[in-house]
Amino acid sequence: MSALIEAALEFHTYAQGRGWRFCVIGGVALARWGAPRATQDVDLTLLTGFGNEETYIDALLERFRSRIPDARDFALRHRVLLLAASNGVGIDVSLAGLPFEAAVIERSSPFPFTPEASLRTCSAEDLIVLKAFAGRGQDWVDVENIILRQGDRLDWPRIVENIAPLCDLKGSPDTLERLERLRVAATDRDRD
Secondary structure (H helix, E strand, C coil), X not given: CCHHHHHHHHHHHHHHHCXXXXXXXXXXXHHHHCCXXXXXXXXXXEECCCCCHHHHHHHHHHHCEECCCCHHHHHHHHCEEEEECCCCCEEEEXXXXXXXXXXXXXXXXXXXXXXXXEEEECCHHHHHHHHHHHCCHHHHXXXXXXXXXXXXXXXXXXXXXXXXXXXXXXXXXXHHHHHXXXXXXXXXXXXX
């Protein structure tokens, strides 16, 4: 089992044992839906809501080592808790509270990365939305790989429905245009 999967499983087992709602996002989820790539840490989203984050943060800091000083304050300000698994792999826990984030977790499903490690990952559509919203160079490469690998299995109306309000919030209408160009290019490749 890879160190990343081992770290994700450690968090998964702990959070599941507490009855928490969460899922894997980022590079580990990309291995399920797109083209696997080297990644340094495990990204997860944990449904904490608003106003109860301390309960989750404190419990996680009792179980996992923090990667930065003042991790609790950082998490409360930025809604990301930076932890390390027992094997040293970084675990970035996004503290989810928005309806879209709750829906990402609800739509997540288990995937067997190894016979010993089945992990809940976000859907391919939600991973596209998350990566397109982040909009960094590597994120767009990942989005293209998901589109190419998943093809016509993707629910494009759901992707557009979820990314459009985020683009409005961020003030980036070009994100939708870029997604459409990637979708069209992938469709054209399938026809060739």
